[in-house]
Every structure is written in C-alpha cells, then in structure tokens.
Amino acid sequence: MPHQRYNLWTVDFDTPHEAHIHAIKELLHSRRTPYPKIEVVMTYGYGKALILDGRLQSCQRDEYIYHESLAHPVMLSGPGCERVLIIGGGEGSTLREVLRYPSVKEAVMVDIDRDVVEACREHLADFHRGAFDDPRATVIIDDGRDYVKNTAERFDVVIIDISEPTEGGPAYTLYTVEFYALVKDVLKEGGRVVTQACSSSLNVAETFSVICNTVKRVFGSVHPYHCFIPSFGCTWGFAMWADEASEMTSLDVDERLSERGVSGLAFYDGVTNRSLFCLPKDLRAALSREKRVFADENPPRLFR
Numbered sequence: 001m002p003h004q005r006y007n008l009w010t011v012d013f014d015t016p017h018e019a020h021i022h023a024i025k026e027l028l029h030s031r032r033t034p035y036p037k038i039e040v041v042m043t044y045g046y047g048k049a050l051i052l053d054g055r056l057q058s059c060q061r062d063e064y065i066y067h068e069s070l071a072h073p074v075m076l077s078g079p080g081c082e083r084v085l086i087i088g089g090g091e092g093s094t095l096r097e098v099l100r101y102p103s104v105k106e107a108v109m110v111d112i113d114r115d116v117v118e119a120c121r122e123h124l125a126d127f128h129r130g131a132f133d134d135p136r137a138t139v140i141i142d143d144g145r146d147y148v149k150n151t152a153e154r155f156d157v158v159i160i161d162i163s164e165p166t167e168g169g170p171a172y173t174l175y176t177v178e179f180y181a182l183v184k185d186v187l188k189e190g191g192r193v194v195t196q197a198c199s200s201s202l203n204v205a206e207t208f209s210v211i212c213n214t215v216k217r218v219f220g221s222v223h224p225y226h227c228f229i230p231s232f233g234c235t236w237g238f239a240m241w242a243d244e245a246s247e248m249t250s251l252d253v254d255e256r257l258s259e260r261g262v263s264g265l266a267f268y269d270g271v272t273n274r275s276l277f278c279l280p281k282d283l284r285a286a287l288s289r290e291k292r293v294f295a296d297e298n299p300p301r302l303f304r
Contacts, residue, residue: 045061067096073194108155181218
C-alpha cells in the first residue's frame with residue numbers, strides 16, 4: 001500500500017516512547033472545560049472518536065467491544081437487576097447497554113463533566129442511540145465519589161466507566177480502597193461491581209494489576225478480564241467483583257441473555273465471555289505477584 005499523507009493526526013501515547021496514531025479527517029467539536037479538553041473528531045479508520053485531553057476514549061467502529069465487555073458480564077453475574085449505577089460513561093454507550101435489560105427500572109449515570117455529556121449527546125448519537133432519552137435513565141452531574149459518599153440509594157450493579165488515573169485528572173480519586181469501600185456501601189445484598197482497569201498489555205499492565213489488587217483488598221476477591229480494542233491498539237482490562245462470575249459457563253451466559261430479553265449484541269455472548277476471562281500465563285503471574293494497592297495516601301498513577 002503506498003504511503004498516504006494526511007494533514008492532521010491524533011497521537012495517543014502509551015508510554016513516553018510508544019504511541020498509537022490515527023489520521024483525522026475532520027474536527028467536529030473542540031472545547032476546553034474545567035476538566036478535560038474535549039475533542040470529537042472524524043477519523044479515517046474508525047469513524048467518529050471522542051478524545052479527552054489528548055487521550056482516545058472510544059471510536060465509532062469498535063466502541064461496542066469495550067462497552068459490551070464492560071457492561072454484560074457484571075449484569076449477568078447474578079440475579080436480574082432493577083437499579084444500576086454508572087459512574088462516568090459520558091458517551092452514553094454504557095447506559096445504552098444497561099438499558100437493553102427490560103428488568104432495569106432505573107439506570108443512574110453520574111458524570112462530573114456536563115460539557116462532556118452534552119458534547120456526546122449532540123455529536124455521538126451513534127454511540128448512545130437515544131439512551132439519554134429513555135425514561136428509565138437519570139443523568140446526574142456530580143463527582144462520582146461525592147455521589148456514592150452522600151447517597152442513600154442502593155443499587156444491584158455499579159459500573160465504573162471512567163478515564164485513566166492521570167495525576168490531578170477528574171478520575172484521580174476513583175481508584176482507591178477508600179473509594180471502593182464507598183461503592184461497596186451502596187450495593188444491595190447480592191450486588192456486584194465492575195470497573196475499567198486500564199491497559200492489560202504486558203508493557204503497561206502494572207496499573208491494571210494494582211487496580212485489580214485494590215478491588216480485591218476491598219471486596220475479598222476479584223475477577224480480572226480483558227479484550228483487544230482495535231482502535232486502542234492493545235488489550236484493555238476490567239476488574240469485576242461478583243459472587244457468580246467464576247461459575248458462569250458459555251451456556252449460562254447465552255441462556256441468561258435470552259431469559260433476560262437481551263438481543264442485538266455485536267460482540268458479547270457465551271463464547272466471548274469465556275475468552276474474556278482466559279488471561280495469558282504471564283499476565284496471571286503478574287496479577288498473583290501484585291501486593292500494592294491504590295489508596296488516598298498512595299494516589300493512583302499510570303505506570304509507564
């Protein structure tokens with residue numbers, strides 16, 4: 001293939017000496033907020049993309065891989081649920097996946113940045129697909145930590161869909177033992193929780209392993225899993241706590257999706273669920289060796 005020259009690129013650094021780049025066809029929206037700089041762009045390879053402070057968050061052509069992987073294992077790892085809390089999730093895509101379940105009576109989405117939510121609602125309709133207008137959706141603009149600290153509400157499932165723990169960033173305090181203890185307090189009996197947990201690729205998996213160990217410290221166990229996100233150019237990790245997670249077979253997943261009236265998924269099913277939790281030996285070894293946790297006195301960081 002001949003080399004093609006483009007005028008504009010976004011460069012997403014994984015480490016100071018390694019990056020993933022995308023050619024940009026058009027800048028659709030750009031705004032500086034009190035939190036991140038928001039950019040919505042049209043890429044040549046992956047369609048529309050959301051970029052926050054220079055970090056690619058999700059792309060039109062493959063966002064379903066991330067969002068289906070984040071939402072459905074935890075939604076199925078226990079009884080059918082009525083109330084779900086989403087912390088973060090500005091694109092509305094996690095909200096979209098949760099609202100596929102007819103049993104859900106209310107999905108509360110708490111995001112700190114009104115500007116991000118409004119930009120996504122206006123420019124990323126292919127992502128949220130009208131989820132913000134579902135009568136079961138409640139969108140609250142608030143800091144996720146403040147919300148779980150102060151609310152009297154209780155939830156069957158908590159899904160934490162936030163940006164990486166960059167120093168001083170809006171998600172900085174949402175990866176610590178103190179925060180996960182607050183999340184634990186808002187769970188109903190039999191409740192479960194999942195968080196995005198950064199890249200699980202071996203060269204940068206240190207953050208992933210510490211997040212998993214932090215969840216384990218608070219909840220007593222953790223179910224780590226990951227999948228490859230093409231637009232990220234790497235595998236992406238998740239950390240879940242749920243009593244039934246380790247017992248779900250491929251048949252269980254497919255039966256539960258059918259029984260709970262969930263259809264139209266493009267990525268996730270029973271076979272995919274099995275692959276998500278099959279971590280390679282070297283990554284399992286790194287997780288088993290990890291003793292550190294993130295705490296308020298030992299703030300979260302990206303190890304690069």
